[in-house]
Amino acid sequence: MDTEGFHRSRCHRRYRRQLVAIIPFTCKPGIPRELSIKVGGKGEDRRLRFYRGQRSSSSASIATVVRCIATGERKTRNAELVMESAGAEMVDPKSTVGGGVQDIYGEDRATEDHLVAPWGLSVASGYSLLRDPHHNKGLAFTEKERDAHYLRGLLPPAYLSQELQEKKLMHILRQYQVPLQRYMAMMDLQERNEKLFYKLLVDNVEELLPVVYTPTVGEACQKYGSIFRRPQGLYISLKDKGRIHEVLRNWPSKTIQVIVVTDGERILGLGDLGCQGMGIPVGKLSLYTALGGLRPSACLPITIDVGTNNEKLLNDEFYIGLRQRRATGQEYADLMEEFMSAVKQNYGEKVLIQFEDFANHNAFHLLEKYSKSHLVFNDDIQGTASVVLAGVVAALKFVGGNLADHTFLFLGAGEAGTGIAELIALEMSKQTNISVEDCRERIWLVDSKGLIVKSRNEFLQTFKKPWAHEHEFVRDLSDAVKVIKPTVLIGSSGAGRTFTQEVIEAMASFNEKPIILALSNPTSQSECTAEEAYTWSKGRAIFASGSPFNPVEYNGQTFIPGQANNAYIFPGFGLGLVMSGAIRVHDDMLLAASEALASQVTKENFEKGLIYPPFKNIRKISAHIAAKVAAKVYDLGLASRLPRPEDLVKYAESCMYSPAYRQYR
Ligand SMILES: NC(=O)C1=CN([C@@H]2O[C@H](COP(=O)(O)OP(=O)(O)OC[C@H]3O[C@@H](n4cnc5c(N)ncnc54)[C@H](OP(=O)(O)O)[C@@H]3O)[C@@H](O)[C@H]2O)C=CC1
Ligand SMILES: CC(=O)C(=O)O
Numbered sequence: 168m169d170t171e172g173f174h175r176s177r178c179h180r181r182y183r184r185q186l187v188a189i190i191p192f193t194c195k196p197g198i199p200r201e202l203s204i205k206v207g208g209k210g211e212d213r214r215l216r217f218y219r220g221q222r223s224s225s226s227a228s229i230a231t232v233v234r235c236i237a238t239g240e241r242k243t244r245n246a247e248l249v250m251e252s253a254g255a256e257m258v259d260p261k262s263t264v265g266g267g268v269q270d271i272y273g274e275d276r277a278t279e280d281h282l283v284a285p286w287g288l289s290v291a292s293g294y295s296l297l298r299d300p301h302h303n304k305g306l307a308f309t310e311k312e313r314d315a316h317y318l319r320g321l322l323p324p325a326y327l328s329q330e331l332q333e334k335k336l337m338h339i340l341r342q343y344q345v346p347l348q349r350y351m352a353m354m355d356l357q358e359r360n361e362k363l364f365y366k367l368l369v370d371n372v373e374e375l376l377p378v379v380y381t382p383t384v385g386e387a388c389q390k391y392g393s394i395f396r397r398p399q400g401l402y403i404s405l406k407d408k409g410r411i412h413e414v415l416r417n418w419p420s421k422t423i424q425v426i427v428v429t430d431g432e433r434i435l436g437l438g439d440l441g442c443q444g445m446g447i448p449v450g451k452l453s454l455y456t457a458l459g460g461l462r463p464s465a466c467l468p469i470t471i472d473v474g475t476n477n478e479k480l481l482n483d484e485f486y487i488g489l490r491q492r493r494a495t496g497q498e499y500a501d502l503m504e505e506f507m508s509a510v511k512q513n514y515g516e517k518v519l520i521q522f523e524d525f526a527n528h529n530a531f532h533l534l535e536k537y538s539k540s541h542l543v544f545n546d547d548i549q550g551t552a553s554v555v556l557a558g559v560v561a562a563l564k565f566v567g568g569n570l571a572d573h574t575f576l577f578l579g580a581g582e583a584g585t586g587i588a589e590l591i592a593l594e595m596s597k598q599t600n601i602s603v604e605d606c607r608e609r610i611w612l613v614d615s616k617g618l619i620v621k622s623r624n625e626f627l628q629t630f631k632k633p634w635a636h637e638h639e640f641v642r643d644l645s646d647a648v649k650v651i652k653p654t655v656l657i658g659s660s661g662a663g664r665t666f667t668q669e670v671i672e673a674m675a676s677f678n679e680k681p682i683i684l685a686l687s688n689p690t691s692q693s694e695c696t697a698e699e700a701y702t703w704s705k706g707r708a709i710f711a712s713g714s715p716f717n718p719v720e721y722n723g724q725t726f727i728p729g730q731a732n733n734a735y736i737f738p739g740f741g742l743g744l745v746m747s748g749a750i751r752v753h754d755d756m757l758l759a760a761s762e763a764l765a766s767q768v769t770k771e772n773f774e775k776g777l778i779y780p781p782f783k784n785i786r787k788i789s790a791h792i793a794a795k796v797a798a799k800v801y802d803l804g805l806a807s808r809l810p811r812p813e814d815l816v817k818y819a820e821s822c823m824y825s826p827a828y829r830q831y832r
């Protein structure tokens with residue numbers, strides 16, 4: 168094929184794409200790599216300059232260069248190629264150095280202290296396609312695709328549809344007895360074949376949610392250093408101060424819609440896991456795609472590493488993060504400020520930044536500060552509030568009474584506890600026209616020191632002060648339960664087994680149907696188990712927990728415990744923001760999401776003991792949540808995507824990513 172023919176061919180288009188992908192690895196930022204090419208017999212010398220992450224204007228010539236590099240040719244009928252720049256020379260294709268394998272990277276001939284360029288020159292021969300997780304289909308490539316994409320011989324002859332691949336993988340996963348093995352198998356799949364990973368997750372959501380999310384993700388984060396294989400997500404550490412913008416540019420996808428970011432200081436109820444908290448943004452974003460339908464390439468998991476105060480990790484030889492104690496004060500604030508500005512600069516106003524598992528001494532402040540300038544959402548404060556309010560409202564539909572007729576007691580007065588309390592007070596105020604301040608009087612919180620009361624005011628953190636009521640101080644939860652007599656008891660302490668038999672029996676002694684929510688994650692930190700809640704309340708508790716529990720048999724009746732987890736809310740909530748082009752988050756959007764979720768709970772669900780709809784319908788639920796949230800965004804004048812679609816549910820569904828394989832040309 169001559170050069171012209173090559174330019175017109177499909178191969179040219181593929182080679183060109185491939186080179187654009189290669190450039191980021193081969194050029195230093197701002198430093199061009201030059202390739203000279205002599206085209207045709209006229210000896211016309213054309214120099215191509217490639218900058219990091221940029222396309223050359225002369226794509227036609229790129230195609231020729233790439234073909235030559237790929238085939239090892241220095242000369243073709245129409246082109247003579249000269250590569251300039253250290254570490255990127257052409258090699259003799261007949262060279263036997265490096266075990267007889269052609270070493271176009273120059274690595275095999277370099278001594279150990281000789282710097283080599285990390286070339287990744289594998290022109291779309293088909294081999295790279297099989298190793299590209301976004302496009303790989305494994306044995307589901309058709310005969311036609313195998314021909315068109317140079318896959319002949321690289322795959323065994325059999326064809327396996329995506330459905331059959333799914334069946335096979337589910338069978339393998341079910342054979343692993345250890346949850347962490349399932350987690351690792353799922354992460355490997357995500358790295359190998361993204362569409363199949365999401366197909367499994369979407370079709371088997373109830374079975375696989377506990378694998379990629381709580382509780383197993385908690386164990387994965389604790390052992391992240393040991394199980395670490397290929398990096399996922401983007402790591403930004405104190406070492407990157409002054410160049411976070413540049414670090415963000417290293418991420419391959421440029422069209423980001425949602426970022427989930429953590430600094431690893433409060434990973435579930437497991438405390439400070441430093442850089443190993445990365446499992447959380449990775450897991451949350453996989454739910455954004457599977458449950459909310461956001462494209463995987465639009466999702467960016469980030470861990471900000473400012474050190475860790477976890478001694479065990481600091482002394483762990485496999486720890487993957489900075490080996491220093493946490494930066495605080497101005498140093499921390501400066502890094503976060505640089506990060507937030509760089510995100511806006513790189514991805515614009517409308518990228519959603521979800522703060523996840525920050526410790527409360529940073530979380531409230533970051534949310535307050537950046538909600539004025541960015542599209543930010545704190546899942547632990549706001550998402551949890553929305554999901555718990557939905558569960559309570561759904562329960563009250565069947566138990567009776569309005570929010571204002573009930574008394575709430577929380578164990579745990581941090582992000583989750585005060586976030587939920589505030590949203591309940593807001594909704595109660597809207598329902599009754601009573602001021603939010605007065606509504607707060609019906610809500611009580613206990614922290615690690617005891618009941619939050621006025622006499623403690625001087626020493627309380629700011630976010631606890633609104634909950635300091637006039638009352639005598641009570642030290643223990645069980646005593647607080649006995650004097651406050653709550654109808655709803657909510658655990659948000661991160662402290663496992665704190666809802667003792669005495670506490671639950673007390674709840675059951677003055678409530679026909681005590682509502683008991685043990686929100687803390689993972690399972691080891693749950694305030695009580697489902698079995699304890701049902702048994703100690705003699706089958707009368709309405710129970711839900713943050714991490715899943717199996718159904719419980721009590722007195723010949725089967726109770727199915729629901730999962731009160733923000734995973735019900737954030738994927739649909741995020742989709743609603745993205746599809747309307749929201750520029751700010753508003754509390755009314757959280758209320759809208761909550762209402763949408765509560766409206767999905769049926770009498771049939773409730774009769775089984777559920778105050779949330781089953782997760783297996785989550786995509787439909789998310790579409791409803793997204794539609795309600797987007798409607799609120801439009802109503803509040805905070806939408807930038809106009810005109811407003813007529814049917815928002817349909818529109819939300821049409822925006823959702825499908826994990827089905829595509830046919831390739
Ligand atoms: N199900 C879900 O969707 C969600 C669940 N969670 C879970 O909730 C838990 C708490 O998260 P978050 O609010 O962000 O954490 P925070 O650290 O912000 O708050 C924890 C609160 O619990 C209190 N506390 C800790 N130990 C005890 C104890 N033994 N007795 C009484 N109170 C105690 C703390 O008291 P003090 O202030 O005195 O230190 C603090 O008020 C975590 O396990 C997390 O996994 C969080 C978000 C969503
Ligand atoms: C679910 C969640 O966000 C948490 O436990 O932190």
Ligand SMILES: [Mg+2]
Nearest residue numbers: 523524546547
């Ligand atoms: Mg969280």
